[in-house]
Amino acid sequence: MIITGDGSGIGLKLALQLVAPGNTVIICGRDASKLAEAVHLAGAQAVTRDVTVAEDQDRILSDIQAQHGRLDLRIGNAGIFLAYDFRNVPDRLQRIEREIAINATAPLTLARRALPxxxxxxxxxIVFVGSAVAFVASPATPVYSGTRALIHHCA
Ligand SMILES: NC(=O)c1ccc[n+]([C@@H]2O[C@H](COP(=O)([O-])OP(=O)(O)OC[C@H]3O[C@@H](n4cnc5c(N)ncnc54)[C@H](OP(=O)(O)O)[C@@H]3O)[C@@H](O)[C@H]2O)c1
Incomplete structure (x- = not known):
């Protein structure tokens, strides 16, 4: 199985739980040092990839195909949470695009690529990690709740 975004936090906890009964768990993130620590703690395998990059998504899956020949479960956990004042940040477009790319587009496109x-x-x-804020909009996190609502409705 593969979990994305699990060098830390919820993903790392998931990896620990899933490795324990003997599953082969492949974890994925961008920060190699965080992943190395997670491999050490969880006993999982790791790939350093950015899930928003199409080529990285293809490499994740082709490596699994080559090394394991199968994929039983895909868990989309990678995510970011950006709190900012929508009215006053000059780079709001970049923030909107980044949060949607990681939290919404990447889980769906990687899940689609993994189907074969x-x-x-x-x-x-296929598991998507959502959030209760899918049902609660907040002015402090203008896009995050929306990305979680999208994942909820796609699941
Ligand atoms: N914490 C909460 O209270 C809470 C509540 C509800 C839902 N959630 C959701 O649960 C998930 C995990 O949250 P968390 O609190 O455990 O956060 P976290 O500790 O920040 O973990 C998020 C992980 O996502 C990875 N990631 C971010 N962008 C990535 C990218 N482009 N490609 C690959 N990996 C990427 C990060 O690894 P790298 O930095 O190495 O890339 C990191 O390990 C998120 O989707 C979040 O929305 C969290």
Whole structure:
């Protein structure tokens, strides 16, 4: 199985839980040093990739295909949470695009790319990590709740 965004936080906890019963768990993030620490703690395998980059998504899946020949479960956990004043930040467009790319576009496009590999199994799974704020808009996080609502409605 592959979990994205698990050098830290919820993803690392998930990796620890899933490795324990004997699953092969592949974790993914951008920060190699964080991933190395997570590999040490969780006993998972790691790939240093950015899930917003199409070529990285392809490499994640082709490496799994080459090394394991199968994928049972894909967990989309990578995410960022940006709190800012929508009216007053000069780089709001970059922030909007970055948060949507990581929290909404990447989980959906990677899940779609993973389908041919997942569908080789009788009972494949895709999990998206959402949030309760999908149901609660907040002026302090103008885009985050929306990205979580999108994932909720796609699941
Ligand atoms: N913490 C909460 O209270 C909470 C509540 C509800 C939902 N969530 C959701 O749960 C998920 C995990 O949250 P968390 O609190 O555990 O956050 P976290 O500790 O910041 O972990 C997020 C992970 O995502 C990875 N990531 C970010 N952008 C990435 C990218 N472009 N490509 C690959 N990996 C990327 C980061 O690794 P790198 O920096 O190495 O890339 C990091 O390990 C998020 O989707 C978040 O929205 C969190």
């Amino acid at each position: 590999l997942l569908e080789k199994n009788a009972r494949p799974g």
